[in-house]
Amino acid sequence: MELWFTEYQNNKLAYGYKISKHLHSEQTKFQRLDVVDTEQFGRMLILDGIVMTTIEDEFVYHEMISHVPLITHPNPKKVAVIGGGDGGAIREIIKHPSIEEAHLIEIDGRVIENSKKYLPEIACALDDPKVTIFVEDGIEFIKKNKNTYDVIMVDSTDPIGPAVGLFKKEFYQSVYDALKEDGLFVAQTESPFLNKDIIKPTYQAISEVFPITRLYLATIPTYPGFLWSFSMGSKKYKPEDADLSRAEAIASDTKYYNPEIHRSAFALPNFVRDLIAQK
Ligand code: PUT
Numbered sequence: 001m002e003l004w005f006t007e008y009q010n011n012k013l014a015y016g017y018k019i020s021k022h023l024h025s026e027q028t029k030f031q032r033l034d035v036v037d038t039e040q041f042g043r044m045l046i047l048d049g050i051v052m053t054t055i056e057d058e059f060v061y062h063e064m065i066s067h068v069p070l071i072t073h074p075n076p077k078k079v080a081v082i083g084g085g086d087g088g089a090i091r092e093i094i095k096h097p098s099i100e101e102a103h104l105i106e107i108d109g110r111v112i113e114n115s116k117k118y119l120p121e122i123a124c125a126l127d128d129p130k131v132t133i134f135v136e137d138g139i140e141f142i143k144k145n146k147n148t149y150d151v152i153m154v155d156s157t158d159p160i161g162p163a164v165g166l167f168k169k170e171f172y173q174s175v176y177d178a179l180k181e182d183g184l185f186v187a188q189t190e191s192p193f194l195n196k197d198i199i200k201p202t203y204q205a206i207s208e209v210f211p212i213t214r215l216y217l218a219t220i221p222t223y224p225g226f227l228w229s230f231s232m233g234s235k236k237y238k239p240e241d242a243d244l245s246r247a248e249a250i251a252s253d254t255k256y257y258n259p260e261i262h263r264s265a266f267a268l269p270n271f272v273r274d275l276i277a278q279k
Helices: 058-072 088-093 109-118 138-144 161-167 169-178 196-209 244-253 259-264 270-277
Strands: 003-008 014-027 032-038 042-047 050-054 078-083 101-105 131-134 149-155 179-188 212-219 227-234
Touching: 003 032, 003 042, 014 109, 032 109, 042 109, 050 058, 058 088, 058 149, 058 179, 058 212, 058 227, 058 244, 058 259, 078 088, 078 138, 078 161, 088 101, 088 149, 101 138, 138 161, 138 169, 149 169, 161 169, 161 196, 169 179, 169 196, 169 227, 196 212, 196 227, 196 270, 212 270, 244 259
Parallel strands: 078 101, 078 149, 101 131, 149 179
Antiparallel strands: 003 014, 014 032, 032 042, 042 050, 179 227, 212 227
């Protein structure tokens, strides 16, 4: 008998993945967590029925949420990842020689533990000596830290349940306060095709807090609509002014990101331009 996992996007659209093995299932304090082996995309982490990451395409998301801000900032030393318990962003961050400290703030310790067990290719840097893990609510954590980080990445789940607060202006103000005077942040901000209702107010809220705001895109086949957005808020640095010789250096160790991708990711289709231009 064939086993399929169906991810429901809304009440009109679902994506199906043929599964060779269902490896793990548990109800954590926060969410249902599943690990499966899919035939098309390899091992997959699922939270509350939503695809979080897969072995075959995770590199796109993790490289783009990390290298774009870390190259935009000329000398990032201390960074924080809010969410991101699978460890993929951390793995990319520690590729940067300037990094001295990377903090991972994940609300659900079971995501970290299961990622280490089932997704070691992604979680492989979580025990690096530069990395400190805080199993805490990112919203509360970031409020306690002022003028601390060069770069913050918000690697959240979709804005459902506890993650809703990570898409609010109040949280972006806390992120602004937690950044140093020339700091910047990036958040994953969902699908331009399927989540217009999320991207528009989110981008607007970021632009009300940060003087420099940009949106960029990447193609992620296991995320809804396949085209995925990231939003950047920056106090001083602009991605278009980045020293791309540093991007070239990192690109010897990436599968998606390179200097041309850094530039072209900010080239937006008209419907996305219109989406973030509207008040
Ligand atoms: N970490 C990003 C998850 C998005 C799932 N749709």
